[in-house]
Amino acid sequence: MNNKDRTIILCILAAVFLLVVADILSDLKEGVVFWHLLIEGATGLFSLLGMFYLLRDSFRVKNTLLVTTKELNAYREEAQKWRREYRKYVEGLSLAIDQQLTNWNLSGAEKEVAFLLLKGLSSKEIADIRSTTEKTARVQSMAIYAKSGLGNRSELSAFFLEDLLVPQEKKRPDL
Numbered sequence: 001m002n003n004k005d006r007t008i009i010l011c012i013l014a015a016v017f018l019l020v021v022a023d024i025l026s027d028l029k030e031g032v033v034f035w036h037l038l039i040e041g042a043t044g045l046f047s048l049l050g051m052f053y054l055l056r057d058s059f060r061v062k063n064t065l066l067v068t069t070k071e072l073n074a075y076r077e078e079a080q081k082w083r084r085e086y087r088k089y090v091e092g093l094s095l096a097i098d099q100q101l102t103n104w105n106l107s108g109a110e111k112e113v114a115f116l117l118l119k120g121l122s123s124k125e126i127a128d129i130r131s132t133t134e135k136t137a138r139v140q141s142m143a144i145y146a147k148s149g150l151g152n153r154s155e156l157s158a159f160f161l162e163d164l165l166v167p168q169e170k171k172r173p174d175l
Contacts, residue, residue: 003058006054006057006058009050009054010051010054010055013047013048013050013051013054014047014051016043016044016047017044017047017048017051020040020041020043020044020047021044023040024037024040024041024044027040093160093164097114097115097118097160098111100159100160101114104144104147104148105147106143106144106147106148109130109140110140110143110144110147112130113126113130113137113140113141113144114144114156116129116130117141117144117153117156117157118156118157118160123137123138123141124137126141141153144156
């Protein structure tokens, strides 16, 4: 339920409550039977409870949204900080990869495909980005693997990324 719906329902319940109170006051002057006042009082109470429920839910949604917004902003700030802090390393890695691709004698188009392969794009996605056919992207990928002496995309990625991973400690046998 959106805010507009909540507001409309809240206004309707408030109007019902006010009308019921006015009717009860009027009925008291006329001296109607007790069960009639009891039913109208229950109606007014239910409309009041409905208003309370809607308001409580609105505050809960608002608070959740505020917390989520703060968390999102913190994550964005953290990501920007990481990008600023590690930009020189990322740029250095990019230059080192480009140098290795040059050492493998890849053409400019093959280098572009190699970078897209390292980013994890499929042949179809590479073809779309480069405005070529999927077959062309696959042929260029195979040329990259042949010139580099690597067998596939996984080996290409591992060639550049393997040393970036934090080494795992060797497990010691329990004594």
